[in-house]
Amino acid sequence: MRRQLMKLAGLAAAGLLALTAAQTTAHAAPAKAAADKAYFVFQDITREQFTIELTDPAKIEHARELVSGETSDRPHVIGRIVKRTAYYNPRWSYHLNPDTIDFFDQAIEVCDSTIPYTEEHLDEAGGPFLPGLVWCPWTSRLVREVPRP
Template identity: 30%
Template structure:
């Protein structure tokens, strides 16, 4: 019985230690350091820019990885919120930050320029510009 009790205490201690490490890593902002949430990523596609709010530390780190030229999923994908620019002024729309993901590939029905979202040419409720590149990641002030 004694070995079993000791094993249980070691297991609980190891779980507690792992939890503490995860919590400390979260506080430090991850490997990139200085992660600020919320932040905003600026994208450029064919000399047009648009902005998307990054609502989680993981999204901030992902956008910073893209900015650094790392090979990670690069296509921003999210639901369009029309008639509300939020962080995406002067456009009249923004991407709902709660729906933002990055993908390696998508269907072409959601691909296009920011102006296509603005003028209604892009009729999909989802925007996924294939050629968009991150040009900056900044904290929302």
């Protein structure tokens, strides 16, 4: 029974990520000229900060609009965790796969976690904790764009 619940939670998380990506495509405005990569910092309720790399021009534009206050639509970050440090996010032992990062308004609870809690329980991520390695910190808010490291 527990194994079935874990599989169901993983499928739900993966479905949420796919749905969020589909919503982004449906709501994406034509992107202005943007670099091929951009880096943004988000903060959560713990006031810890986490850097993400974006490669999709529409998502880069959306992130810039969030930082500037031009929009408040889909303010939270979602993506799949990679369990290793990224050069642009050296404080943490994990990062988000840039190809999976998206933005959301609401998400299911199974993918919610703070930045430090995720770090402390990274060895459990992908099982019952953050099934499918999908992470959607509900209190995430972009705070700034940072220069390319």
